[in-house]
Amino acid sequence: MTELYLFRNDLRLDDNPGLLAHARADELVCVYCWPSAPAWCNLKGLGAQRERFLIESLQALHDELQSMGQGLLVLRTDPRVAIVQLVERLSISRVGSSAVPGHYEEQQLCGVLDKLRVPLLVHQGNTLFEEHQLPFARGNLPRHFTPFRQQLETLSVNTPLPAPRQLPPPPKGLSFPLQPASKTIPHPAFPMRGGGSEGQRRLRHWMFERRRVTDYKQTRNYLDGLEGSSVLSPWLANGALSVRRVAQQLFAFEETDLKNESTRWLYQELLWREFFHWRAMDDGPSLFRASGIIGKKQLRTFEARDFARWCKGDTDCALVNALMRQLVATGWMSNRGRQIAASYLVNEFNHDWRYGAAFFEKHLIDYDVGSNYGNWQYIAGVGTDPRGGRHFNQQEQAERYDPDGLFTAKWDGYQPKQPRYINDAADWPLDAPGG
């Protein structure tokens, strides 16, 4: 029996239930289809750092597979075409993949399923809990985080599974074309490399060697550097690192070293990730709607000049400029930075939040559909925030998180003021409330 496993956001061998379920086949084809979503909000493709990180993650997975006599076939074709052709050409009897949220991603998988004449198994493994463990039925998830957290906090996380000891070989004659290396190098201020072992190394370094988890609650809002928050999201997002492995290591730290408010706070953040994942699974296309999952119409618009200034880091707010320049140069921005930059676009420019989310999607090396669009909706007041959105006072944020202006200066945020353009009635959407 020849089987095919389509990797998606689970680019690892460790704790990968999907891959393990296909480890007993006679032959196995391991495939990854390069992201090929159509243009959205006038943006297309991946930013240089996001692309680099993905290439490194795929290369690392290929190397790991090769050490087991396997390999990763990276295809630049839509899975609706590529998988169907491979199944026919190689007489594949079963296909597997991992569950990921996102409307486009779901359409892709449904498109594959429609054309296949063999079973397609979709495995869960990128969350702390599987669907059957959740204390609420799908379609009936709490709208807000607190009740979600309260019900999940007491559940035990399944023990992560070991990597397979061996894998079936690929079909004879199947070759793995060499993938072009990235032309981009990591920014020295954020020298993170893709791949499971790099993710494991970061986890070990931050949690056990530097013991930074012990005061995480106080440091998690740092705008820069690698000592504040865990910076595990790049590997969690593409699945090079298993979230259950992170939780297991955190529990081990709490047991053998220290359990305090900070260690508990980190677990709570993993639950935020969980929350946005399951919400995205349920929310479908409304995750991408201007009026959000709550369907709240707002008087916001698209203004090309404002959007271009925000993207470029050329607004009248020096801190926002620095944050946006940091994002494009490194593929990274801290959680506090994301909140400040998002609030600026939405509240100071009165801009349609989806353009900002799409720009983050292009550049963030930890882009994750549920976390990105869920957090943007939260800030814009059309999502899961019980307070109806967040409007940050930019000056207060700068005084609090960059009191000496060092971050702003480092990322070249101090830019000359721009003339203020005036919006007139023609700039506003016709279907505004009451319009």
Ligand SMILES: Cc1cc2nc3c(=O)[nH]c(=O)nc-3n(C[C@H](O)[C@H](O)[C@H](O)COP(=O)(O)OP(=O)(O)OC[C@H]3O[C@@H](n4cnc5c(N)ncnc54)[C@H](O)[C@@H]3O)c2cc1C
């Ligand atoms: C506008 C906006 C867009 C965002 N886009 C993304 C995105 O595309 N991908 C992404 O992974 N996160 C996103 N986040 C959430 C958060 O900013 C990042 O997860 C966090 O900054 C990652 O840094 P860290 O690993 O050091 O996090 P830590 O503070 O060390 O937290 C540990 C882990 O918990 C999870 N986590 C923490 N905060 C959140 C949160 N608010 N929502 C969901 N999960 C969380 C992440 O997996 C993170 O790695 C976004 C937040 C905002 C406000």
